[in-house]
Amino acid sequence: MSDTANTAPIGKSRVSTFFHKPWVVSVLSSLVSVVVGLLVGFIVLVCINPQAAPAAFASMIKFGFTDKNSVANIFYSSAPILMTGLAVAFAFKAGSFNIGGAGQYMGGATFAFVGAALWKLPWPVCILLALIGGALVGCIPGVLKAFFNVNEVLSAIMMNWIVQGIFYMVCQSNSAILVTDGATTKVSNINPSAVLPTWGLEGIDPNFTIGFVIACILAIIVWLVLEKTNLGFEIKACGLNKDAAKYAGINEKKNIILAFTISGALAGIGGALYILMPAAANSGLDIKYSGIPSQGFDGISVALLANNNPIGCIFSALFIQYLTYSGTGLGSAFTHKIPALIVGVIVYFASFVAFVRMMILRYGGTPFWRKWFKKKPAPTGGTEAPKAEPTTGKEDVSK
């Protein structure tokens, strides 16, 4: 995997070598997606209203930085989607697509909520409960995949709806935690000891809890587990080629279940980080049976934009939260859902990250004018085909 770093042939310029480093390629391809996404968003704005578009776009970009409270808001609100992003990224490393982030998030939130509101537990215990809840929901698609070959995308989607229904039933049967018909009561109203502490961050913003810090620490732990432990190696090996991993003596069934369980636990913690925020920062949980919390699906965008790198997830979660937050900055002339479109376009471009990487590898470091004026095509870096590290693992698994 790391040998891609040394694929630049001898005698190439230093610039070219730089452009062949895997992390540079990853960051560049993510940036390309971001730029294209923003460009499409701008074009849509121009199509709607050519006069007001540039000003509105500029104010949208600036909106996240208006004052320190909005910056703080972006930070603390990004903690839940950072966790669901980590969940998706972890499952991707294991070669599976975890679309069940919403259900696992909901499972964690339910456990944390019951722990905080009914059993009056303090916040660390609630987070542990959420971990268990998310893991329970997450392990089911993994078990079904490992033992019964059930398509994990489908079973995860089914789990989303089932968990949402169960949460609905839990709330309906406890009038104590239900304020209105639409949402649960807030944890801070019932049990202030379960609200996440601020530990000095309240100087920046009263809602700035340590949720974001916890999420960042977990991101680093996930990175360490994936890169520096046997467990992470086995999980990645299964993701890259299940059959080869099995041949090498790795128990691939155990690893699939484990990957889904850990992934679910991460998403579950995300649910707790949301539900345990101070009252002003969370709006209770929506218990409409028809809707599924959007944070679970935002996690997919976060993971894809970060190229499934846990550390990268921190930045992409911040960026996606920033975009979502900036929607209100567009002003009255435009619909505030333009950021959702931009995120969609970014994910769409991130989906063919392999292609973008190929283009970067082929043309990166070679000034474009040289390509135009040369008779022969420039000898591109890595004539031995530096195959980009597969993001999903799926590309590499041949039948």
Add this chain to the structure above:
Amino acid sequence: MITLASTITPSMIWGTFLGLVVAFAIPLILVAYGGMFSEHSGIVNIALEGIMVIGAMTSSMISHQFDAQVKAGTIQPWLAMFIAIIASGLAGALFSLLLSFASNHLKADQTIAGTAINIMAPAIFLIGSTAINDGVETDWITLPTWSTFSPTNFGITGKSFFRSFSVNTICIETTFFALVLIPLMAFILYRTRFGLRLRSCGEHPEASASLGLNVFAYRYAGVTISGFLAGIGGTAYVLASTSDVYGDVAGIGFLALAVMIFGNWNAIKIIGAAFFFAFFKTLGNMTTTLGASDNAFLKALVSFPRAEIIYALLPYIVTLIVLIFTSKHSQAPKAEGTPFDISRRS
């Protein structure tokens, strides 16, 4: 959504119930057929949900404009709806090109490209709904009153089983589309040269390519047909369920995928699976109505606590259980999800 006349006879409840089952099964079948075409050509189409939203948006925008601008609806509601439904199919087909382009030419991960399309669709819907409401930010589009018909248009009057049945079936124009499209699509897939070749591209594209087929063209065709069907399915769903169209179709696209897998990628079994889902979903939706009725059997069906939520969950739980028993012998197209690379040896 479910309104019954003040004096209700059991036969009318049965009529409404069965009518709703059919009305719910039709979009499921159409969209599942869409998924079937796409997957038989080798591309996993998880974007069905988003394509449905785009279809629903197109038909509601067009019928809204017909109502507001040219008053076509009051003169020729059949023709106006016909145009709107065809347009929704075409919009779905166009939108699905995003998926086929990414997965054919850019070798993208199809699940991710599909997810991206699902993220984009509601945002596009909001842009459309805001535009149609004169730039005021609105997240719904109101369907004109003539978008569904009244049984009296067909000469069906009185309080009978058939009348209440027809409200949710033949009064919705997409039902007629479904009656034509469902057999036609099954015929195309299993009894034509095109269908055979399409299926071969999903099973072993390298072999198909070695026989001179253009695999990319067949995959484009499969996904485009899938988009067409999903677009019409989106219209069928909103016509049957609501008069204010919002930018989501309540997971019907994903449900249709489940129906397709439950039906083992087979055109006949998909119909059965769709009715199975529709039956329980309708039971969940109608629990209050059924509980208030005089019929002892119908009352008994729903007279346990949280019946509405349990019936609504049942299809998902049963699907999971059924998948456990059937997935080992799944007849999924072998090459689905893998980008076709002509230079690869397999």
